[in-house]
Amino acid sequence: MSSYTGLYVQCLESGEIHGVQVVDPFGNSLSLEPEIYIKRQINPPINTLPNIDDYKAEISKPKVSPIILALVDWVNGKSVPEEALYRMQQFGFIFPDLQGVLKLTPYGEQTLRENGLL
Structure with a gap:
């Protein structure tokens, strides 16, 4: 199991995933190829991650205590x-x-x- 956590996917216009943004336990972020994400068994599963636009919309919402x-x-x-x-x-x-x-x-x-x- 990887120490990374998936944040969102980056897709081409066709919908094909070309990158997966991940973050490590220290808050460092990087983009991985989908094959590497799957091979390393990073969670959550790639097919459950939001696309970048949905992710940005979600993080811009104010959080309620x-x-x-x-x-x-x-x-x-x-x-x-x-x-x-x-x-x-x-x-x-x-x-x-x-x-x-x-x-x-x-x-x-x-x-x-x-x-x-x-």
């Missing part, structure tokens, strides 16, 4: 880990009322709205 995603689950009544509840309180997204019931703060609601999650 796992805590904000846990907040969405909590707001929707799903169970979330205690650690996530603790973090949500630290960030000021939720607070316990006088009876100890957790409530969404205005800041938590604003954060959900700004991320298009509410």
Whole structure:
């Protein structure tokens, strides 16, 4: 098994793959020929990698924090880990009322709205 990880494929107009961009554990990137990628058994499988345009579109999307995603689950009544509840309180997204019931703060609601999650 290789220490490289595949990022995306580079294709000709015909759709034929002529290069595969990979990255090593230290963040160094290089392009390999498809045959070498397959021979070295680099993951993920070559046929599951996005093309360069789809890859660039995906990395340009803003990433949503796992805590904000846990907040969405909590707001929707799903169970979330205690650690996530603790973090949500630290960030000021939720607070316990006088009876100890957790409530969404205005800041938590604003954060959900700004991320298009509410």
